Amino acid sequence: MTPHEGKERDDEVMLPPALAERMIAIGERQLRARGLVAPPSRRQAWRARSGWLVAAAAVVAWLYVPSPLARRRAAPVTAAVSPVRALLDSLLGDPATVRVPWGASQDPAGTGARGEVIWHAPTQRGVMRFTGLVPNDPQLSQYQLWIIDAARDARYPVDGGVFDVGSGSEVLIPITARLPVAKPSLFAVTLESPGGVVVSSRERLVLAAPVGS
Amino acid sequence: MTASVASPLVRLAAGEPSAVRECVTAFGAMAWTLALRSSADETDAEEAVREIFDALWQEAGCFDPSWEDARTFVAALARRRLEARARRRGAPATHDQGWFNWRVLCAGRAVQDLEEAR
Numbered sequence: 326m327t328p329h330e331g332k333e334r335d336d337e338v339m340l341p342p343a344l345a346e347r348m349i350a351i352g353e354r355q356l357r358a359r360g361l362v363a364p365p366s367r368r369q370a371w372r373a374r375s376g377w378l379v380a381a382a383a384v385v386a387w388l389y390v391p392s393p394l395a396r397r398r399a400a401p402v403t404a405a406v407s408p409v410r411a412l413l414d415s416l417l418g419d420p421a422t423v424r425v426p427w428g429a430s431q432d433p434a435g436t437g438a439r440g441e442v443i444w445h446a447p448t449q450r451g452v453m454r455f456t457g458l459v460p461n462d463p464q465l466s467q468y469q470l471w472i473i474d475a476a477r478d479a480r481y482p483v484d485g486g487v488f489d490v491g492s493g494s495e496v497l498i499p500i501t502a503r504l505p506v507a508k509p510s511l512f513a514v515t516l517e518s519p520g521g522v523v524v525s526s527r528e529r530l531v532l533a534a535p536v537g538s
Numbered sequence: 539m540t541a542s543v544a545s546p547l548v549r550l551a552a553g554e555p556s557a558v559r560e561c562v563t564a565f566g567a568m569a570w571t572l573a574l575r576s577s578a579d580e581t582d583a584e585e586a587v588r589e590i591f592d593a594l595w596q597e598a599g600c601f602d603p604s605w606e607d608a609r610t611f612v613a614a615l616a617r618r619r620l621e622a623r624a625r626r627r628g629a630p631a632t633h634d635q636g637w638f639n640w641r642v643l644c645a646g647r648a649v650q651d652l653e654e655a656r
Contacts, residue, residue: 338574340566344584348566348591352558355595481618504600 451500476507
């Protein structure tokens with residue numbers, strides 16, 4: 326996918342009407358057959374299956390773990406964010422949690438960086454821990470996490486969201502994957518334009534954590 | 539992103555039948571254009587566009603309007619389907635995987651270098 330994905334309208338060719346009608350008929354047939362066209366997103370599934378109890382849990386989760394959008398708007402996260410620490414502690418106590426050390430690339434932002442990825446597959450939650458990662462100016466650039474899922478096409482890693490790094494001896498960033506990650510093979514951090522990108526140019530790959538290395 | 543473009547995908551994920559037609563109307567030209575570009579002829583492109591929409595019916599629930607533009611979501615999905623289709627036929631993968639594989643390789647080597655240095 327190119328960065329100019331949304332700019333293809335000028336030279337688009339109209340879908341032949343007969344073909345369009347066939348696509349519609351097939352889609353509507355599938356919709357009727359399944360009741361739902363697509364499996365509901367995790368957020369929708371929560372809404373659908375639950376009542377007040379889950380709603381309350383969702384509020385608690387929202388309070389403690391910023392959504393990807395919230396992270397985009399958030400001020401730089403620092404080690405002082407105690408809910409992330411609580412999440413980290415809870416994950417570290419679970420035998421299903423995997424811990425993968427970061428390896429720095431040649432990029433100056435990550436040259437002196439250390440740390441690890443803590444990932445808990447059953448809940449699709451995790452925490453990135455860094456020391457020595459160069460603080461970013463959110464007006465100029467933001468860090469973005471990518472998760473390469475062995476169960477998906479490696480060219481299209483799962484977007485783990487953008488985040489900012491402030492000063493501090495240790496930085497903890499919660500991970501909320503954009504899509505379910507079945508079998509993570511590599512966690513990678515790039516430095517991108519503010520707000521992050523849908524497809525990274527990977528011009529600045531800062532850190533990588535290959536799972537199982 | 540405008541609500542009028544995003545809403546068909548959201549409603550499709552919710553199972554609203556009318557959203558099917560709206561999605562084909564909104565994204566049909568893009569899907570068809572991409573399919574034509576990667577197909578040998580129109581018959582092949584018709585099969586390709588069907589694969590794209592089949593995938594859209596399946597994966598619409600992954601779309602999050604707070605995160606990305608609807609056209610970007612559909613275009614990415616279409617390209618994935620077309621790439622998968624090309625691979626099934628033994629065609630070499632195109633687009634931008636080269637630099638990414640290279641970067642992953644570089645990252646792997648960097649990690650290896652670090653481990654050896656320790």
